Amino acid sequence: MAVDLQAAGGGPVLSIENVDVRFGGIHALKGVSLTVNAGEICGLIGPNGAGKTTLFNSITRLSTVTAGSIRIHGRAIEAVPARRIIGLGIARTFQNLGIYGAMTVLENVMLGAHHLTGGRFVEAMLRPGRARRVESETEQHCRAILEDFNLSGVAEAAAGSLPYATQKRMEIARALASRPTVLLLDEPAGGLTHGEVAEFGELVSRVRDHHGVTIVLIEHHMGLVMSLCDRVEVFHLGRNLASGTPAEVKANPDVIDAYLGRAR
Numbered sequence: 001m002a003v004d005l006q007a008a009g010g011g012p013v014l015s016i017e018n019v020d021v022r023f024g025g026i027h028a029l030k031g032v033s034l035t036v037n038a039g040e041i042c043g044l045i046g047p048n049g050a051g052k053t054t055l056f057n058s059i060t061r062l063s064t065v066t067a068g069s070i071r072i073h074g075r076a077i078e079a080v081p082a083r084r085i086i087g088l089g090i091a092r093t094f095q096n097l098g099i100y101g102a103m104t105v106l107e108n109v110m111l112g113a114h115h116l117t118g119g120r121f122v123e124a125m126l127r128p129g130r131a132r133r134v135e136s137e138t139e140q141h142c143r144a145i146l147e148d149f150n151l152s153g154v155a156e157a158a159a160g161s162l163p164y165a166t167q168k169r170m171e172i173a174r175a176l177a178s179r180p181t182v183l184l185l186d187e188p189a190g191g192l193t194h195g196e197v198a199e200f201g202e203l204v205s206r207v208r209d210h211h212g213v214t215i216v217l218i219e220h221h222m223g224l225v226m227s228l229c230d231r232v233e234v235f236h237l238g239r240n241l242a243s244g245t246p247a248e249v250k251a252n253p254d255v256i257d258a259y260l261g262r263a264r
Contacts, residue, residue: 012074013038013214014059014182019068021054028054030238031068036182041208041215043225045249046235047259052218053095055235056184060085060092072182091180093171095187101160105151105170108159109142112177138177145173148210149203165196169203176211183207185217189224197221201228226250234259 014036021029029051036042044052057063059070061082070078072088080088091112100108146152149169154162159170168188175183188204189197201224208215219225225232226246234242234255241259242252249255 011038012036013072014216015069015071015074016055016059017069017071019055019058019070020066021051021058021063022066023063028063028238029058032235032238032240033068034233034240036214036216038214039208039212040230041204041217041228043229043232043246044216044218044235045220045222045225045232045259046241049237050235051238052235053186054238056092056186056216056218059184060090086178086180089179089181090184091175091178091182092184093175093186093188095190097164097167097171099159099167099171101158103159104156105159105162106139106142106146106155108170109146109174109177110138112174113138113142113179141179142173142177145176148206149173165192165200168192168200172203172207176207176213180213183213183215185215185219187218187220189219189221197224200224204228 012035014034016032016034019029019032020027032051032055034042034055044055046052054063058065059077061077061080065078068078069076072090075088077085077088100111103111143152143155146155149172151166151169151173154166159167162170168191172183172185172188185204189200192200204215204217205228207213217225217229229246232244232246232249233240234249234252236258242249242255244252
């Protein structure tokens with residue numbers, strides 16, 4: 001069930017205005033605009049090559065914006081180094097799982113909070129007590145996420161030994177460990193069975209409701225998108241094609257022609 005956006009704050013968290021991205025002679029994004037409000041689950045759909053993942057790469061600074069503006073909580077980020085994006089409250093998963101199979105589930109999830117605890121070698125040497133306290137607090141935070149995701153029982157198991165659907169849940173748990181305000185999910189239901197997709201939709205909804213995270217997801221599973229998202233943005237050939245509630249998008253003639261297909 002969708003949250004009350006006004007009660008959740010309702011204001012823009014992510015604002016994208018007239019963004020262009022070029023790769024040599026390829027014009028991957030052409031004047032794309034998008035606003036995502038606090039508490040929303042916003043779905044991005046469109047054919048392969050429509051520019052959806054390029055937009056995620058632009059938000060996380062893996063792709064360079066050649067024109068336009070991307071703002072998080074009103075702050076322009078198109079010049080922020082990629083390594084600092086997570087510190088601004090943006091976390092992301094990828095189409096291909098990026099897990100460390102030999103490490104435990106807990107260790108993988110704690111990597112998500114590395115920017116909160118890592119890179120302070122001198123401080124750890126001079127104030128070891130504080131460093132141990134921060135590490136302990138981070139572990140407790142990550143264990144609480146694992147419990148919420150029903151992963152406590154495999155916290156000490158090697159991540160590579162787990163079923164694919166469990167690894168998918170672990171990847172989102174790791175993203176949450178960074179304490180994001182915006183969570184970008186790139187094809188989170190890819191490779192899951194029909195039953196696992198339904199469970200995954202419930203998980204994503206719970207992440208929004210329990211953790212207060214605004215979610216943007218790219219997904220090809222239309223049943224999941226239409227049942228889960230508050231709003232759907234349709235991309236086609238690097239441009240915005242349509243925007244609206246799931247019902248509005250399903251009935252949009254341009255979307256039917258370009259993507260969903262007409263009934264025969």
